[in-house]
Amino acid sequence: xxxxxxxxxxxxxxxxxxxxxxxxxxxxxxxxxxxxxxxxxxxxxxxxxxxxxxxxxxxxxxxxxxxxxxxxxxxxxxxxxxxxxx
Numbered sequence: 854x855x856x857x858x859x860x861x862x863x864x865x866x867x868x869x870x871x872x873x874x875x876x877x878x879x880x881x882x883x884x885x886x887x888x889x890x891x892x893x894x895x896x897x898x899x900x901x902x903x904x905x906x907x908x909x910x911x912x913x914x915x916x917x918x919x920x921x922x923x924x925x926x927x928x929x930x931x932x933x934x935x936x937x938x939x
Contacts, residue, residue, distance in 0.1 A: 861890055861920075862921045865897055868884050869894055872894070873902070873912070889927050890927075893923035
């Protein structure tokens with residue numbers, strides 16, 4: 854079974870790649886993300902774009918690592934909130 858953290862990291866990693874390839878960006882709900890996951894996505898994308906400008910060769914590993922770290926931190930801090938945007 855996939856843990857909530859793992860699912861979060863997979864979703865964020867998938868959408869980060871889509872955004873960086875110019876294939877998606879929009880409302881977090883249309884991506885199937887919570888507000889917290891969308892915040893992580895924006896951080897991952899911003900970091901990947903900065904790394905790309907600096908000539909990083911393999912953004913995939915960086916995206917996966919940052920998505921995992923962001924999701925782990927988010928769940929350590931309580932994960933999805935009780936409100937609709939958690």
